[in-house]
Amino acid sequence: MRATDLSELAAFEAVARHRSFRKASEERGVTASAISHAVSNLEARVGIRLLNRTTRSVSLTDAGTMLLAQLSPAFGEIGSALDALNQYRDTPFGKVRINAPSSIAPFVLGPVMAKLIRENPNLQLEIVATDRLEDIVEGGFDAGIRLGESLRDGMTAVRINPRLRFAVVGSPAYFERRPLPQTPADLKNHICIRNVYPSGTPYAWSFDRDTETIDVEPTSPLTLHDHELMIEAALSGIALAYVWENRAEPFLRDGRLVRCLEPWCPPEDWLYLYYPTRKYMSAGLRAVIEAMRV
Secondary structure: OHHHHHHHHHHHHHHHHHOOOHHHHHOOOOHHHHHHHHHHHHHHOOOOOOEEEEEOOOEEOOHHHHHHHHHHHHHHHHHHHHHHHHOOOOOOEEEEEEEEOOHHHHHHHHHHHHHHHHHOOOOEEEEHHHHHHOOOOOOOOOEEEEEEOOOOOOOOOEEEEEEEEEEEEEEEHHHOOOOOOOOOHHHHHHOOOEEEEOOOOOOOOEEEEEEEEEEEOOOOEEOOOOOOHHHHHHHHOOEEEEHHHHHHHHHHOOOOOOOOOHHHHHOOOOEEEEOOOOOOOOOOHHHHHHHOOO
């Protein structure tokens, strides 16, 4: 097989997996037009349409579905074979792509990025921060970060630092008008920002103390999914915010925010770095795991 044949097949496999020429081009580090040209060449050479394209979407033909099913295991084997070469290198080499929630990425990855790059000069670290739930395999990531939760089959999870917890915060001006809540039940007398995931699905303010668990679902004129905006809203004195403690810490230190209900906010479950279980692991991913594991 010629190198051009393999390159065209790799371009098709990336487009078929992502259902996107743009995402495939980002993964492979070339332009979208180069990916499109490679796929068109492949289709012309085999004489069969593999992809249906519109201005809005990409879908597989029956022939494309069959080809992808055959290619995916083959490319997986090639990747494992290349990863196995890392055992002959003294230092990690190549790119490691990590997906992490944007609301916690600075606290999780910030402390380790400089050390990883400094100690591994041949390592390329690419971090994509988003609070949308991503399929790391489909997205072309080597690993992802999540709070402790069930992961699909074929994934390995490693416990990492730090262990985070939430905080309920408001400005001194806000508490001049309302008393500090002493229990979660007191929040019914307060204006509390509604928290939602990027998908628009709301999530409750969750509290635990001893054996008691209470979930509060705020009713509020303000609904946000970005923790920085929640902090800004709390600083303005308009409402209370339920945010990651690390995000609020600088403002708590200088007195611009006041914390309440701290005994009701224990640490969350552990964070995990998770990745597809493979026979071989790249030296780069191994270096990331060792830098982050508990």
